[in-house]
Amino acid sequence: MKIAxxxxxxxxxxKEQLMEYINAKGLGELTDFGSEDPIYANTAIAVAxxxxxxxxDRGILLCGTGIGISIAANKIKGIRAAVCNEVYCAKMAKCHxxxxxxxxxxxxxxxDVALEIVSAWLDSEFMGGRHQERIDKMNxxxxxxxxxxYGASYVSSGYQFNVRNKDYTFKNTVDPxxxxxxxxxxxxxxxxxxxxxxxx
Numbered sequence: 001m002k003i004a005x006x007x008x009x010x011x012x013x014x015k016e017q018l019m020e021y022i023n024a025k026g027l028g029e030l031t032d033f034g035s036e037d038p039i040y041a042n043t044a045i046a047v048a049x050x051x052x053x054x055x056x057d058r059g060i061l062l063c064g065t066g067i068g069i070s071i072a073a074n075k076i077k078g079i080r081a082a083v084c085n086e087v088y089c090a091k092m093a094k095c096h097x098x099x100x101x102x103x104x105x106x107x108x109x110x111x112d113v114a115l116e117i118v119s120a121w122l123d124s125e126f127m128g129g130r131h132q133e134r135i136d137k138m139n140x141x142x143x144x145x146x147x148x149x150y151g152a153s154y155v156s157s158g159y160q161f162n163v164r165n166k167d168y169t170f171k172n173t174v175d176p177x178x179x180x181x182x183x184x185x186x187x188x189x190x191x192x193x194x195x196x197x198x199x200x
Contacts, residue, residue: 082102
């Protein structure tokens with residue numbers, strides 16, 4: 001199992017303890033995404049994008065509480081990041097929600113408990129069935145882009161924007177004053193897999 005791990009400076013010690021434990025137990029192949037950046041969203045997004053792209057099987061993120069870094073990670077399409085500060089929630093996060101990222105609070109969770117949480121999550125498997133139906137429902141509401149993130153610009157043919165060096169355009173002319181409504185409501189968007197997108 002390939003695991004991406006990262007944190008902010010508040011959780012550096014906790015991250016190092018987890019890495020030592022995972023390596024000692026042979027629970028997975030770790031890649032450290034760092035702990036120096038005080039803007040935890042940067043580390044969260046880097047880990048989440050790597051997991052979403054299939055480069056890693058799972059991701060582990062830590063900040064002071066585990067909350068902020070989970071919010072940031074969940075902005076990435078395909079990521080289901082769960083804050084888990086006790087063992088039962090860690091198991092259920094994987095078994096019921098197929099969480100591919102777990103987040104912990106470096107300031108609020110003791111070392112022994114943190115090790116138990118991560119071990120329980122790594123040892124758990126998604127149960128599928130009715131739980132997959134719930135995840136499918138969530139995925140149908142996923143949008144693969146936001147205007148702020150990708151810097152859209154209005155053009156005569158509609159709304160044109162760029163995502164990771166690939167151009168996309170709405171096929172219908174839209175009212176720029178209502179573009180957020182169109183995006184988040186799914187208007188003028190073609191369903192592709194888990195999200196909605198129009199290609200040029």
